[in-house]
Amino acid sequence: MRTRFILIETSHAGNVGSVARAMKVMGFDDLVLVRPRWADVLQREEALALASGADDLLARARIVQTLDEALDGVSHVCATAMTPRDFGPPTVAPRAHLAELAARLLSPAAASLGVTAADPADGAAQPDPASAVPIGVAFLFGSERYGMKNEDVYRCHACLSIPTAPDYGSLNLAAAVQLIAYEWRQALGGFALPASGAPQPRAADAQAVAGLLAHWEQALVAVGFLDPAAPRKLMPRLNQLFNRAEPTEEEIHILRGVARAMLQTTTQARR
């Protein structure tokens, strides 16, 4: 599925670089700028510095003069704005709207209409070359200072409002792009977590924990910490602690080693 981020009348070159980085880290690469303050913003030093390895996005980004030119191939347009506009599209929370949108666009019903999620970068591609009409989704972001104009919001199918603190809703532009890119990526199925090098350790069973406790009880009596005549619920307490810790087999082995060392020490001390 084509996903485009459109910045309208952006003022700060640094923000454009940070936006490229925020997009790339979530696997998106289609950036369009409408009337940026600086015509050379994509080559400015500050933009390149903050893109930090996402300069390929800046190299491929387009600059256009009207929102119309930015919307080719896009069928669903989302505004981002703090304030709902009368006569504008419904104001919705990103998580709920994007989950619903992804479910709808990736559904078999959408495929049967001849639309297809065709961008391989999105991972969720369902190519159907014969009848492929690419679906396009665009996210619009207004200027740092004034946000989005009413006339641009009216063009949109939904107005995404990132829920912020009631007394401080001042989201940085690149931070807003980061959150929307993240939510859309999650809605599209997300990326996998990095694989751990180590194999997943096996949790010890309750029998192993019981064996550990018996060993420790013996050792704690030997070192004089547990008085069998007045046990003060020490063993049930340790049992609960070990239950919560859910030790692995290797950890049981370590803890039994500690008990063994306590017992050996007391045996040597008695000699």
Place this chain on the structure above:
Amino acid sequence: MRTRFILIETSHAGNVGSVARAMKVMGFDDLVLVRPRWADVLQREEALALASGADDLLARARIVQTLDEALDGVSHVCATAMTPRDFGPPTVAPRAHLAELAARLLSPAAASLGVTAADPADGAAQPDPASAVPIGVAFLFGSERYGMKNEDVYRCHACLSIPTAPDYGSLNLAAAVQLIAYEWRQALGGFALPASGAPQPRAADAQAVAGLLAHWEQALVAVGFLDPAAPRKLMPRLNQLFNRAEPTEEEIHILRGVARAMLQTTTQARR
């Protein structure tokens, strides 16, 4: 519930300002810096500029020399790291882990253990002054250049890994803080969307849509667009279009006005 963001060995003053802004926009205010590169980072011009109204967080932030000093009152510590560490805590996706953590810490079982979510800023407070032991959650972020050290990761209960593109995982520090702050806020119940000034418009019922279609059919015949002898499924097509658009009562009124104008124009033309 106390929520603390801890930056370890941060290099860039601008990032510290951006982090303060990212936290405040999600309603968090407890920031601690461990061994920042600049001792005066909280007063630096770049930090203040990028905090953009969140300078109260910088004014209240603490600078300490060890991670130990930063962890007072904190019972659950989350590392943030791209790479899982052998012998470290389990690497988990933020959304799943934070949802589970919030459910656990806000549960009646947690309250019965004498812990309580005591920070009124978090909105989800369940005060129990008699037996209140505040729950504290901390999120740790390593330096821009090297990320988190193994020894700091080992201290943690979980290692949050923000899922990023397989070929480009270079999240900016403030962007990472923004995503974690957002996810934790969502897990705690989130903030409400801004209220729309206009009352929610009522969707017209199917009878009103049928009335509109009858009116349009008459008008389209009158202006010569619809030939009753060869209707070519025009009305069923319009019916489907209007069904998808789910018009409000006011929009039905507008569309009937258009039909009325078409009919009046043809009547006048015939005179």
